[in-house]
Each structure stands twice: as structure tokens, then as C-alpha cells.
Amino acid sequence: MAALCSEFGDLVQIKKQLISVISLCKERGLVHSIMFSLLMHEHVAYVFELEEDAQDMDALGLAKSYFDLKEYDRAAYFLRGCSSQKAYFLYMYSRYLSGEKKKDDETVDSLGPLEKGQVRNEALRELRVELSKKHSAGELDGFTLYLYGVVLRKLDLLKEAVDVFVEATHALPLHWGAWLELCNLITNIDMLKSLSLPDCWIRDFFIAHMYTELQMIKEALQKYQSLIESGFSKSTYIVSQIAVAYHNIRDIDQALALFNELREQDPFRIENMDTFSNLLYVRSMKPELSYLAHNLVGIDKYRVETCCVIGNYYSLRSQHEKAALYFQRALKLNPRCLGAWTLMGHEYMEMKNTSAAIQAYRHAIEVNKRDYRAWYGLGQTYEILKMPFYCLYYYRKAHQLRPNDSRMLVALGESYEKLSQHVEAKKCYWRAYTVGDVERMALLKLAKLHEQLNESDDAAQCYIIYIQDIFSCGEQLEHAEVSTALRYLGQYYFKNKLYEEASLCAQRCCDYNDAREEGKALLRQISQVRDHMEASNTTPVRRVSPLDLSSFSP
């Protein structure tokens, strides 16, 4: 009896020790040790026959540790009788995740083609039935509502899912997961406006995120700016979101600066780094990209983002096969990774493997119909295949998604030009210029088109704006096109007998190698005509305002 008593005393002692060591381990994240201690503790508790509530707590703790160890079925088993909301959520959530895991496992060994695509999470239906019962009884809290929404979404019951997620945000506005899920389900701005969302500060984050998703970058930036001003200035989340937004509107410098800032604050961050690498790629910053790639490989080489960065790195080094390989790896890690599909399409384009490129782009579109880059890529592929009419459809799609992106407009214009649809082509080029031409090609193309159609006044006008544009932006771009413009303008002024301007243009022509000879020839002609004119003395007719180049220096 005494022995038993001492044992009993020991047990009390043991229980206390166990509880303390559990919390210590918890703080340090030693999941396996926690589980051992919990098992012991459960045994002790069983001996004591504790009251139900405490048992519930114990079961929850044990289940949680199983859950942490990804043993979902085990977790669910120990939670089956628990009544608290928390336990119920964990119970349902582990069942859901267990189903998901099994689904993934089963995909590999299916019983033939008819099972492919048929593999589904069998737990979903049961979960839905149980959750919908509870839902109609109004017994779900914010988390379970969220889970219910996820289940509905997985079952493709999107309408119901939206309703449930909205409810979940009302029940628990601070749970970002529900907002994020909602974000994936909203397809357009009207839908967003029609939802009644809880009035909470987190709502602003959601709206900003939504704007970014819907390509309403300006609104998104405004929203983020106001969030920063209201005190979230140090948040890496906001910084990264703004950087992504800048990336989307092709404001590369801003985005790069922000990403650099982000990396300083959070050097081991992997999230969004693929976007960063895209920016570096666009700017051809090889050393930076290389550094980033090596850095990320050091952190975790089996991450989608890492693979994308490495892919970009190889692509920049023109090793397209290797790049494609890394994008493939990214896709193996997550087949729904949109960016990787598109980037892989680009790589195949580089390798002149058009059919594979088309496939890759198509996959990207399947993942997300709103991916304008994939549509644009498809258009480019068909353009390479010399099917300008065929690619129109794809460019149009891309343009629909990004109405203010000059690249699509220029591409559309080029296709129209190839089809001899000059009116449409002109419209496209002009529109591309007005929405802010990134590559500064639209005007030049417009001018050339006018030149082709013998609309010399319009052509001259375009060249003038083009030259002013080029000089005012201050950057040194390739000179060939400026010289073409100057050459044409020189000839144009000469024809219209504006010899002052003509000679000015001709002189400017001489600054460029490829136009020097023509510039000199024109100068000679002008001086000849002038000599001749002084003899006859006639007044020239003015049509276009003379080009004022005095303020610019080439």
C-alpha cells in the first residue's frame, strides 16, 4: 500500500513535471518530445480519472501535437469526442487535411485513366454534410466557418463558398485566411462591391490586396499608402505588396528599391522573391540575380520561388534548357504555380519550341484565366509562326486584362499592320502612346506607318513628338531610331521648303553614324536651294510648326 502510495505521490510529481516540460518544449518547438510527454501525461491523467473538461484539454493538447506531426488521422481519432469549439475545429481540420494528404498520395497509384482526375478528397463530402448541419444550426465559429468555406470551395460550390467566407469574416474579422480565400473567389470589381464585408481595419488590407489582384494598381497603391500612413510603415507585408504592385505596373525602379529594402529587413525571406528576380531579369542585372539565386538556394532549394529565381538566372545567361528544367522543378513542387508555367513558356519560345510554349501558356491560362502574360505569350508564339490574324485574338484577350498596358497595344498594332488594317493599327499605336508607352516604340511605329501611307504631315508630327519624348526622358536609348526620325524630318522640312528646320535636322543627323552621310547630303542640297532661292526669293508655306530642338542636347 505504501509502495502504491509512494507511486501515487510519484505520479503526482510526474504529472507536474510532465506539464512543465511540455510547456518548455512547446516554447522551443520540440514537437516529438511534446508528444512523448503528452502520451505519458495522458496515461497519468487516465490513472487519476480526471474530470471531463480537463480531459478534453488534454486530448486537445495531444491531438494538437499529432497534428503538428502531420499525423492527421491520429489527431482526429483523439479528438472525436471533444465538445469545445477549438477541439471541434481541430477535429474537422485534421480530417480535412488527412483527406487532402490521401488524395495526393493516391494520385500516384491510380487504377487506370478513369481514376485520373477522379481522385478526390473523399472526406470532403462527409465534412460538408456535418458542417452544413452545424451551419444551419448556427453552431459554427469563425474558424469552422472558414473551414466550411474551404470545403465548399474544394467541392466547386463557389457561390456557397463565397457566402460562407463572408460570414466567416463577419464572425472573425481578424482571421486573414478567410479573407485570402475570399480573394481567390472574387473575379471582378462588381462582385467585390456587392459583398457586405465587416468594417474592420483588416478590410482595408483585403481591399488593397483585391485591387492588386484585379490589376487596379493605382487604387491598390493608394490604399497601401494610406495604410502606411496610418502606422503600418514597417510591415514587410505591405512593403512586399507595394513592390509587387509596382512590378505589375512596370515601375521597375520603385519596385527594385522596395525589394532591396525588403531583403534588408528580412534577409531570409523567400516569398515574392520570384517577382524580385523577374525585375532583376528585366533590368538584366546579372550579378544581383546571381547573388539572389545563390542566397535562396542556401535558404531552401526546394521552394517554388527558389526554382523560379534560378530559372530566371539561367534564362538571363541564355541557358534556356537549364532554365526550363528549373521551371519544371517549380511546377513539380506546385503544379498550380502560375508564374512558372508562363516563364517556362517564355523559355520554350527562346528555344524556338513553339508547340511546347503553347502548351505551357495554355496551362498557365488554365490555372488562371486572368494571366495576361500567358495570353500575350500565346499571341507572340503565333506571331512567330507568322499568323498575325490568329494572334490577334490572344493579344485582344491580353489587352482586355490590361487595358492600359502599352505592350499589348503595340503588339495589337503590329498585327493589324501586318494584316494591312491600317486604321486599326494607327488607333492601337496612338492609344499605346497615350497610355504611357514603356518601350517608346509606339510613336515610332505610328510614324513609320504614316510614312508608308504617304501621310507625311502626320508622320512628321509623330516623329517630332517621338524625338521630344526621347530627349525629354533623358535616357540614352539606341540612336538608330532617333536618326531615322531626324532624317525623315529633314527631308520633310526640305520638301516643305522650311530650310531653317531642315538644316537643323540635317545637322543633328550628322551626330549619328548611320545618318551622317545623308545629313551632309541634305545640308548640301539645302545650301544649293538657298542660293537658288535668294535669286528667286519666294516665301515658303508653313504647315507644321518647326521643331524646337534648341533645348535638348542629344
Added chain:
Amino acid sequence: MASVHESLYFNPMMTNGVVHANVFGIKDWVTPYKISVLALLYEMTTSKPIALQERRRLNKLILFVCLSGMLPSNSICCETPVSDACCLLSSHTLSLNRLHEMADGELKDMEYFFATLPTPFSAIDSEAYKTSVVGLFMRHMLLAYNKLSFSQVYKLYKALQQYYHSHYSQPGDVQVGLPALAADDSDMDLTSTEDNVGERMEKEELDTAPLHESELSRGPLSQKQAEYFLARQAYLLKNDENKALKPSALQDELNNMLKFNPDFAEAHYLSYLNSMRVQDIFISTHSLLHYFDRLILSGSEGKSNGDEGYGRSLRYAALNLAALHCRFGHYQQADLALQEAIRIAQESNDHVCLQHCLSWLYTLEQMKGSDSSVLTEDSVKMAAHFCLPYLVSLGIQSLVQQGAVQGKTAHELMDALKDTDILHWKHSLSELIDISLAQTTSIWRMYGKSTMAQQQAQLLLNMNSLEQVNFGVQQNNTEAFAVALCHLAELHAEQGLYGAVSEVLKHLKEQFPPHTQHAKLWMLCDLKIQFDRAMNDGKYHLAEPHVTAIAALNKTEGLYRKAQVLKALNRTTEAYSILQRLQLYCEKTKYTEMIIRVMLVTAELHWESSGFATALPLLLQALALARQHHLQALASETILHLAFTQLMLGVPEQALGVLHEAMEPILAHGAVMDKGRALLLAARCQMAMAGTRSNGQKHAALGLAVQSLGEAAAYFSMLDCKERLRDVHYLQARLHHTLGQTPQRNKCAMLFRLLDQELQAPGAAVAMRL
């Protein structure tokens, strides 16, 4: 957070990052159904020999069972033979026992079954020898079974259990279970296992969540099932649209299919066809392009000369896009797409594709309304050179059509059609035979030979299509049938057989529902008939709304009818300006029939203002034109007009002479209305002539006139054309009065009086109209 929910599955179909569209190269998978077939075969090979006749029947069934293993069950009764075959075998109980053993036993029973299957390599004497069909099937199955992984075997076993228990209702009592098997077999199917899980779940769910579950409950189709489904639907869409699924249902089905198997490119093509049915340009373009995007890959994969494969599909992609735009009437877009197709076909020297492009090119030109006969001739020559009979005869048919409009002589056209017919029968191009017959119908009708037209139309409708009757559908939903039926309706309407007309139209409405492609044909035909009826009855207010409807379907026709109504309503100036415009337009487009008709109506307008002399040259011109184009019906009509004009100008002898020329063809081929009008006119000429003659001759002439009037009255009463009947009775009464035949006179006068009261409106003066 979100990524937790994303499926992390490794895509097994991907090699080198490219997803292969067809990974289903291996089509042999062991399924519960096949296990039961195997069990049956096993029994067959081991059992004692049976009678020869029985054996033969059994063998047939076995062949069917083996091959149909993957076909959808509910479409053909392909599955019931299993039980039939079981019954045939004296040891059928054994066979089922075997299954029962497996299903109720353990996994080892199934493993044992496969182990004991006679290997086709060892069994030399039996039916399961390696080269026999059965042997092949067994070998496939054994191979597939041996390839299964551990968990797959377990899954297969689970599936077998479910399959068995869901179909063999009483597993304990096999004998009783047998009829259940026969009945249940209709859905004995590969997917049924999944379905049943779904069903069971649904029963539970139904009371708790009555939400739309349809998309969930429908299991995915197997590859073969999907192929069969697509082939069937596509065939039905082409040949008998009404038997195909409703557009929305079909789209649902396709979406479902694509959800489970996004690589099934053919589904996109069917979706394209389906959205064409409902005139949805967005989805159809999208689906078409998607299909070809998919095809490009599969095309390049299968061919040894890699590049050629997908280049080809590129060309056809552009061509199809052109066809799509053509169908939607976007001629400019179609033109651009076609040019593109032609360019890339030229670059790769694909003559066959070029020929297709060319035939589309002339079709497009025709649709745009410009003359494309040169192009068509080229197309025919080139297609003949490249041995493409379909395109050749299509081209010739198109040429015939153009030639007919442009006034080529009949024998040339008929010769051409005869030649193509020979071609069709040689190559069994049943579709073109139909078109050819429909074309002949149209040509005969254009020439005004109603009997011949009717005969040809009947020939088409009664012809058994050459094509094998697939899916219980005969080709009767094509444009050719619509055209022939419309002609029939109009021909019947001409003869005043309105009951028959409504029958035909009812049939047309059923065959070609209003949303379908060829529905416009019968709509126009229906409206024309109604319009003509209303005009003949003098109910102009009824005819007027039809004009707008006709104009919506056919602008030229609409204008013409509008002019007719305006003329009838005495709004002469407006009518005249419309006719002028119409004539100019028709001369530009060389629409001869319409030109003549317009001239006739213009002449009628001249009559209204008593400008008989001015109408004369117009009518002569029309007559010349009609004769030049061999348009007999129109020529006769013109002659009628001419005769009337002459009568009005006071030369009844001349008029009668001219009229006699037209009388014969009118009585032979003309519409009842024309017959009546011709006779009435003849009578009036005779009356006019009688006035100048001596008494005795006068009596005889008047007698003739009475006779003619009687016949005319018969014709008019057939059409129930009261206004004209009233005129006839009036004239009859007058004649009888002159002839002193009082009772007849009184009778006619009474008839006149009755009609006059009924009609009330005084109507146009008898003298002033034809």
C-alpha cells in the same frame, strides 16, 4: 496559408515539363468488369465442350464482351451478353461463384484467381491460345494486373467488392441474383463503383443539404466512354441536331469532362460546335483556339516528321477560324483569316490545305455577293488535279448555282450536275448527293417546272442515305433537306394545298428548331406563303407585318414585298421609288429573277396610272430577260401581263394570241392563282373580241368565254380568293344576261351579291387589274 489547400500532387503525365495530351496510350487496365469477363472466360476454357451452335453464339458474344469492355454501357446493350453468355454456359453458376468467392472472400482469393488463370502461352489447345482474341485479351489483362502496385491491387479489390455487391443484390444466393444481373447490367460499368459511393453519400445528404449536387454526383467518363460520347454527339450535331443533347446540357457535360480531364482536346472542339449552335461567338472562338492549341502538341508528337505534324494543324486552325467568322457573317475577319491560312499553306506547300482554302475563298466571295466563278473554276480544276473528289463536286455544284443565276443554259447545268452525280456515287459522297438533289429541285423550280421540282424533292426525301445508319440517325437534318422541304411547301402553297403546307412546315419546325442554322430557310418560306395568301385575299393589313419579318431575313425580298404592299395600298410614289432602288440593286448583283419581278410590279404600277403604253416596253424587256434565262414561270407571268396590257390598249386579238402562248405552260406548271388569272384574262379577251363580231360568232365566242370563266371560278374557289371570284361571277352574270340565260344569270348574280356583301369593300375596278 492558401498553399496548404493546394494539391501537391506530382503530375504523372509530365515529362520534361510538357504534359502529354494522351497518356492513355495504355488502354488496358484491370477493372471489376473485366475481372468478371475473365471469370467467364476462365469458366469457358475449363468447362466441357458444348454444342457447336451454342459455341458459335457464345463466341460471338465473347468477342463482343471483350471488345466492349470499355464502351459506355447504357448506349449499346453491350453488357447484357455477359449474363447471356453465363446462361449459355452450363456452368454459369460456377462462374458467378467464382466472382462471389472473390468478392466475399479475401484479397488472396483474387490473387489466387489471377494465378490460376490459364496462361495463354501454355494452353495450346484451348481458346485462350496466345494468338486468339480471347488469348490476347487475357494476356493484356494479366500484364496489366502484374503491373499494378501493392496499393493498386488493394484498390482494385475494393472496387471489385463494391462492384459485386452493388450489382449482385443477393450475394448469398447466386441463382436468384442472376436475373438481377441481367437487369442491372445496363449500368454495369467501370465508373459505377464511384457512382455508387456518390449515390450513397447523396442519399445521406439529400435531407440535410438540398443544394445543387448534380455536378458532383456525375462521375467522370473513361477515355473510351468520353470518345464515344464525343463521336456520337458530333455525329448527331452534323446529321440530326435534334437528337443530340440540348446545347446547355451538352455544354455541362463537356465542362464536366474537361474538369476531370483537361487534356481531352476533342471536347473543346465539340464545345466549339455546340456554341455555334447557339450562335455564341465568344465561347466558340475560345473553344476553337483552345482545341488547336492542344492539337498542336499532340500533332507534333505522333508524327515522325515532327514539324510537319503541327504545321498542318496550324494551317487548319487558321482555316477553321476563317470558317467560324464566315459562319457568323464577319466577312472581313474571315477574309483575313483565310489569307493567313493560304499564306502558311503556300509556305509549306500543302496543296490539299490550299484547295480547302480556295473552296472557302470562293464561298466567301459568294457570300459577300461578288462574282467568284473564275475562282471556283480554278478550284475545281486544281482539286481534280489533286484528286479531291469532295472539293471537286462541291466546286461544280457551286458553279452550277452561279451558272443558274447567270442564265447558263439548262442542258449545261444539268450535264454538270449529272457528271458530279456520277462522281458522288463513285465515291459514295452521300452528303453531296443530297445537295445535288436539292439543287436540281431548286433549278427546276427556278425554271418553273413545278412537277419536276416536286419529283426531285420527293426523291431526296425518300432516298435512303448511302451512309451507314449510325446511332439510329439518318441524315435528314442538313441544309439540303431543309431546302427541299421548303420547296415542297411552296409548291403545295402554289397549288392551294394549305393543309399540306402546314404539315410540311410543322415538320420543318420540328426538324430545324428556330435557333438552328438552317431555320431561316423555312422561316422565310413560311412568311412568304403567308404573305402571298394575305395579298391574294386582299387582306393587306395582314400582309404588312410580314414585310418587316421578311426584311429581317432577306433584305431584297423584304423590299420587294414592301413595294407590293405599298402598291396595293395605292401609295404609288413610295412603291415606285422602292422599286427603282431595288432594280438598281438587283442589276448590280445580277439577281435576274428579282429584276423581272420588279419590272412586272413596275408595269402594274403603270397600269394604275393607265400608262399601258409605257408598261409595254418594260414588259417586253422582262420577257426577253426571262426567256434568256429560261425562267418559264416568270416568262408566262410576263406574258399574262403583256396580254392584259394589250387588252387594255384595245387589241384583244393580239392579246389572245399572246396569251395562248403562255396558256399551256401555265396550265401545266403554273400556280393555281396563275391558272385562274390566265383563264379569266382569256375570257375577257374573248368577250372583247366578241363585241366586234357578227351575232352568230358572237354567241359562240361568248360561250367560250363563259366556259373559261367557269374554269377560272373553279381555280379561284380552290384558293378561296373571294375578290376575284366576285369579279368572275359578275362577268358570268353579264355574259349569261347577254346570252339570255336567265336562270344561270340569276344564280351568278346571287353569288356575286353574296360575295359582295361579304367583302363590303368595293375593291379595284374589274377592268383595272389582271
